[in-house]
Amino acid sequence: MEKILKRLQTLRKNKEQGFSLLEMLIVLIVVALLMVILIPNISSQRDRIDEQGKANITEIVHSQAQAYQMVEGAGPVSLDTLVSSGYLTDKQADEAVKRMDGINSRADTVQ
Numbered sequence: 001m002e003k004i005l006k007r008l009q010t011l012r013k014n015k016e017q018g019f020s021l022l023e024m025l026i027v028l029i030v031v032a033l034l035m036v037i038l039i040p041n042i043s044s045q046r047d048r049i050d051e052q053g054k055a056n057i058t059e060i061v062h063s064q065a066q067a068y069q070m071v072e073g074a075g076p077v078s079l080d081t082l083v084s085s086g087y088l089t090d091k092q093a094d095e096a097v098k099r100m101d102g103i104n105s106r107a108d109t110v111q
Contacts, residue, residue, distance in 0.1 A: 054099040061096045064088055065110040076109040 061079070064087040068077050072085075079096055082088040083106070088096075093106050103110070 053095075057092065057095045057099050060092060061088065061100065061110055078109050079103070079106040082110070 061082070064082055065077050068074065068082055068085060068087050079088065079093040083090060083093050096110075097103055097106060
């Protein structure tokens with residue numbers, strides 16, 4: 001009888017030490033479902049941020065080009081001219097080249 005009790009205690013201790021296969025499966029399913037929900041949201045959020053950044057840099061460049069044209073009385077102006085005149089920073093000009101449609105280099109004109 002004593003042997004049987006010891007054996008039962010040993011089995012209980014061994015059972016409490018780890019997770020069962022079913023518990024691990026449930027956790028994996030929950031994690032997979034969370035990933036299925038979150039990953040598309042993250043990628044769509046990134047797309048929205050990129051579009052907003054493009055709109056912002058376009059607005060900055062156009063407003064600074066208009067300011068330059070009003071002050072200097074000049075026609076279309078290049079990004080290099082806006083940078084050298086202090087209307088744009090180098091970083092803003094580089095972002096404009098990356099993001100704006102129709103601008104492939106800093107020598108391209110902005111209207």
